[in-house]
Amino acid sequence: MQYEWGPNIEQETETNTLAAQTYNKIRQDIISGSLEPGSKLQSEKLKKQYDVGSSPLREALTQLAANGLVTSEGQKGFRVVDVSLKELRDITKLRMHLEVHGFKESIAHGDVEWEVAVTSAYRRLVHAIEELSSGKSGSARSWEDIHRGFHLSLVQGCGSPWLISFCHRLYEHFERYRRIYVEYREISPKILEEHEALHQAAINRDADLAEKLLSEHILFAARLTEADARKKGIQDGGEIIAAAEQEMELIK
Amino acid sequence: MQYEWGPNIEQETETNTLAAQTYNKIRQDIISGSLEPGSKLQSEKLKKQYDVGSSPLREALTQLAANGLVTSEGQKGFRVVDVSLKELRDITKLRMHLEVHGFKESIAHGDVEWEVAVTSAYRRLVHAIEELSSGKSGSARSWEDIHRGFHLSLVQGCGSPWLISFCHRLYEHFERYRRIYVEYREISPKILEEHEALHQAAINRDADLAEKLLSEHILFAARLTEADARKKGIQDGGEIIAAAEQEMELIK
DNA sequence: ATCAAGTATAATTTGGATATTTTTATATTT
DNA sequence: AAATATAAAAATATCCAAATTATACTTGAT
Structure with missing residues (x-):
């Protein structure tokens, strides 16, 4: 969202932080369906799968949650958002x-x-x-x-x-x-x-x-x-x- | 966003994770204006001010960024989103x-x-x-x-x-x-x-x-x-x- | 079968290590 | 001397791994 330079395409710039890369990968996998709706996103498995530590992973998941692709409940971790x-x-x-x-x-x-x-x-x-x-x-x-x-x-x-x-x-x-x-x-x-x-x-x-x-x-x-x-x-x-x-x- | 139990008020439940509490506090401070538009959000200062460690703080800021109250650029940290x-x-x-x-x-x-x-x-x-x-x-x-x-x-x-x-x-x-x-x-x-x-x-x-x-x-x-x-x-x-x-x- | 205590699992947080950016100081060129 | 370029230092963002805390599961007793 930027007003100085007029309407723009939402940044797809290859941000180089691990968290951002991980966010993109997981986002892709959710949209493509390879991470199934409703499935639990266990941090240990994801850490291995995407080869990152806890912090970047957590950051990615938090962002996804704010965008509605993931749900995060209290102390119970994250899930891929369900479909209906x-x-x-x-x-x-x-x-x-x-x-x-x-x-x-x-x-x-x-x-x-x-x-x-x-x-x-x-x-x-x-x-x-x-x-x-x-x-x-x-x-x-x-x-x-x-x-x-x-x-x-x-x-x-x-x-x-x-x-x-x-x-x-x-x-x-x-x-x-x-x-x-x-x-x-x-x-x-x-x-x-x-x-x-x-x-x-x-x-x-x-x-x-x-x-x-x-x-x-x-x-x-x-x-x-x-x-x-x-x-x-x-x-x-x-x-x-x-x-x-x-x-x-x-x-x- | 939930469909099972019908339309609902966006959860204001006192989630007890530190990250969530911190999110709410910073959110309040941005909306009330006590954190000024455009100002830099330096992690060290915020850690002291809100009395939390890096991870919950980062999580809160990430969430705020996804909601548009904060901007996050590459490796340059977070800022309160500007006004115009x-x-x-x-x-x-x-x-x-x-x-x-x-x-x-x-x-x-x-x-x-x-x-x-x-x-x-x-x-x-x-x-x-x-x-x-x-x-x-x-x-x-x-x-x-x-x-x-x-x-x-x-x-x-x-x-x-x-x-x-x-x-x-x-x-x-x-x-x-x-x-x-x-x-x-x-x-x-x-x-x-x-x-x-x-x-x-x-x-x-x-x-x-x-x-x-x-x-x-x-x-x-x-x-x-x-x-x-x-x-x-x-x-x-x-x-x-x-x-x-x-x-x-x-x-x- | 139901409940409670104990164990196992997993999410959250801490504090510190690593890498990047910004600033400052020094050297070089115009 | 002023301006630009380079290099060291400081500041700060990002990330990791261990420690903590909460939840889920299991077992045994009522």
């Missing part, structure tokens, strides 16, 4: 609300720098899709990073560092659900089309279209995730109706 | 956006428990005002806690733990600006009236009125804070127009 359909829906609704708001603000107030950033992110996305479909997977950044980069670029121009940081956090948690539950599919032409449309809406500054496209895009991803999560037997939060779908009605 | 009019406006806009949204959601979906909670929070507020104006200040909870309790109760029924947690964080940061800059005034009858109106709107489930009242309430507080901040020479973020005021136009 209820929370998936909550995250989805709020993502729709905030990202759409941020996107429209970007469209209203974003400067040329923002347009350039969106286009760059879009080009990287296209490039990554081409590489993936042609087999060679050797891109520097991962598909996940590039995809996140595009979505966050849309709100990057809104002028509100706070809103941007909230969108980051929500995206991160949403991504965890997707990576845990959605089984890999070929990247369909539909994906490319949707992102192209979003890019166009941004460049054309078409706020209404932007709202419609982004809402649908997020909701579609959420539906897919929820469907696959059900198959794999995620615990239901106890509700029947996907509240996010109601929200959609308002848009149509 | 630009950020005050950002927080204000987003608070208006999110708290109003949460309040309306509470009105739409909140159950009886929520109504009870709002009324309780309101009664505590009235009681506190009476005590303050009659001189005896011996209430258990501080005025700040009670006031925060009331405002957060309004969004408590919205059914979205994520939205609630965002409102918490924004309120916390907004409160810091207020406590640092707004010079103490008698609690005017206006304050009591405004909160009574908010309470009534909640109980009557009047969403439109709720939106109007809460927007105005937040904006009024922001104006007051900004005015006093200018007097005391806060650094301006470089903008001239209070963007939040535009938002108000939409409501009228």
Whole structure:
């Protein structure tokens, strides 16, 4: 969150403290699902696994806890935060609300720098899709990073560092659900089309279209995730109706 | 953030770990302004001041950094996060956006428990005002806690733990600006009236009125804070127009 | 089966070791 | 002589490993 130099991408700088490196590694492992939801994070095991001492590890876990990827109870250590359909829906609704708001603000107030950033992110996305479909997977950044980069670029121009940081956090948690539950599919032409449309809406500054496209895009991803999560037997939060779908009605 | 037991007040449980206690103390001191914005947080001094060792202190600071009250740069330690009019406006806009949204959601979906909670929070507020104006200040909870309790109760029924947690964080940061800059005034009858109106709107489930009242309430507080901040020479973020005021136009 | 005491395990904290940054002093160049 | 560059010293952030304290488990008695 910085105001002097304008809105920025949340620091991904390779901070060299052990604690920061460990934070990134564990974060990756939680989002990718290799550290399972609800599982206990025992310090001794983690110290061996990530080859660090107590202090950096503890610092990493504390940070993760503050970001909501880990829970920390009293004197009982840390756990990977649990998952539920209820929370998936909550995250989805709020993502729709905030990202759409941020996107429209970007469209209203974003400067040329923002347009350039969106286009760059879009080009990287296209490039990554081409590489993936042609087999060679050797891109520097991962598909996940590039995809996140595009979505966050849309709100990057809104002028509100706070809103941007909230969108980051929500995206991160949403991504965890997707990576845990959605089984890999070929990247369909539909994906490319949707992102192209979003890019166009941004460049054309078409706020209404932007709202419609982004809402649908997020909701579609959420539906897919929820469907696959059900198959794999995620615990239901106890509700029947996907509240996010109601929200959609308002848009149509 | 918990889904099993429904929306809840962010844990204020007296966790007994030293780190948690230290976190609370430093947090208080930052919000109250006794630890000045931008000032360096030197570990040796803090260790003496709060009478703790390195690890709990570091843990507290790490947590504060993740919550945005503290910045931590590379190997250069921690600082109290700086203030600017630009950020005050950002927080204000987003608070208006999110708290109003949460309040309306509470009105739409909140159950009886929520109504009870709002009324309780309101009664505590009235009681506190009476005590303050009659001189005896011996209430258990501080005025700040009670006031925060009331405002957060309004969004408590919205059914979205994520939205609630965002409102918490924004309120916390907004409160810091207020406590640092707004010079103490008698609690005017206006304050009591405004909160009574908010309470009534909640109980009557009047969403439109709720939106109007809460927007105005937040904006009024922001104006007051900004005015006093200018007097005391806060650094301006470089903008001239209070963007939040535009938002108000939409409501009228 | 339930409870209590004792043991084992694991989280938290302490205090000090290591590595980095900042400051100060000295030397070199313009 | 002033300014810049280099090197030593001080300050301070980060990290580790041992000591402490709290929780979880086991065992034996009621």
